[in-house]
Structure formats: C-alpha cells, structure tokens
Amino acid sequence: MEHRCDCGDSHSETDIGVQYNLYQKIDFENVECLNEYQENTGKSVFKPWEERLNRDKYVESDADDELLFNIPFTGNIKLKGLIVMGGPDDSSPSTVKLFKNKPHMTFDDVELEPDQTFELCKDDYGVHEYPIRVVKFSSVHHLTVHFSGNGGAERTRIDYIGFKGEWTPRHQHGVTICCYESRPQISDHVSDSNVVNKEIQ
Numbered sequence: 001m002e003h004r005c006d007c008g009d010s011h012s013e014t015d016i017g018v019q020y021n022l023y024q025k026i027d028f029e030n031v032e033c034l035n036e037y038q039e040n041t042g043k044s045v046f047k048p049w050e051e052r053l054n055r056d057k058y059v060e061s062d063a064d065d066e067l068l069f070n071i072p073f074t075g076n077i078k079l080k081g082l083i084v085m086g087g088p089d090d091s092s093p094s095t096v097k098l099f100k101n102k103p104h105m106t107f108d109d110v111e112l113e114p115d116q117t118f119e120l121c122k123d124d125y126g127v128h129e130y131p132i133r134v135v136k137f138s139s140v141h142h143l144t145v146h147f148s149g150n151g152g153a154e155r156t157r158i159d160y161i162g163f164k165g166e167w168t169p170r171h172q173h174g175v176t177i178c179c180y181e182s183r184p185q186i187s188d189h190v191s192d193s194n195v196v197n198k199e200i201q
Contacts, residue, residue, distance in 0.1 A: 081164030087157025094149035
C-alpha cells in the first residue's frame, strides 16, 4: 500500500515496520520528556510501527510548542532512519533537532549545535523517513530529540516516533586489580629451604 504525505512523494509500507523496531531497545524507565502536558505520556509515542495509527496514545506540549525527549538505550545503536507522526490539524511539529550522547539535556541546552536537524512535513500515516547521517550516529547510547514549532496550534502533539537502525550490547569492563613488583624483594620470596634452615638454627 502507498501513502502520500505533505512532502509530495508516495511512500510504500513494504518492510518499513520490520526495520522500525528500535523502540524495543529503549530504556523506558529512564526516558525523560520535558514540557509534556500530561505526565508520563511522552513514553507512549515509542511503540510498534503497526500501532502508530493508534491515536489514543500521544503526547502534547504544555507551556509552549516545544517538546524535549531524553532517550537512553540499553546498548549502542547505529541510527539509520527516523519517522515522526504529528497530531491532527496544525498541532504537528515543524522542526526536530537530534543530539547524540548528551544525557539529561534541558531547554537551556538546545541552543547547542545539533548533530542533525530536519524540517518536518505533515505525515498522517507514519511512512515518511528522514535519512540519518549514519557516520555521525554510528555509536549512540543516548539520543536527545527536540521538537519546536507547529502550524499555529496552541500545543504541539506527537503520536509516534520511530527509529530504524542496528543495536549492539554495551560491553561491561570489570575492574581488575593487579600488583606488580618494580623490584623483587627477597623477603617476599621465601623458599622452603630458607624456612628449614631457620627452623634448624
């Protein structure tokens, strides 16, 4: 099946859902969504691609048109694609900025240079893919996503955010404690013969 979004191109649904499965690798307990109108609704937009058209789960901005997501992953990801479904009418966001490996960002930090920025088109079917610079996003353990602007609505609404890419487990390196001698000490290396001689004396 093909759908058309505001970018003017037709998009096929073939195989898209299989590729957009990185939501399974999100550390949901530590996801942060700043400026959400209703608490803990930000996490609900990360869902299976097949459920993206479920309009019952969404997040709206509160004080203005901005939303900021801090998204930790359970390992390292190589990010290859992004899909964003905004809300109805004019509530769909107009711009998104991506920042890699900068945990706990706030709105005070979004003036930093982003790793990539996209002007968003209105996509009612979740089929428009934004191409990621894979070289820049090849080893990501935390992703910050900042949305701003919309078509003039009081609140920005997002129904679905999808990530495409590869996941690898994070390697845990234990601490090894070793003792090295800079100069051998005779007293640290008592032989059996030395012990016997001392006992005889």
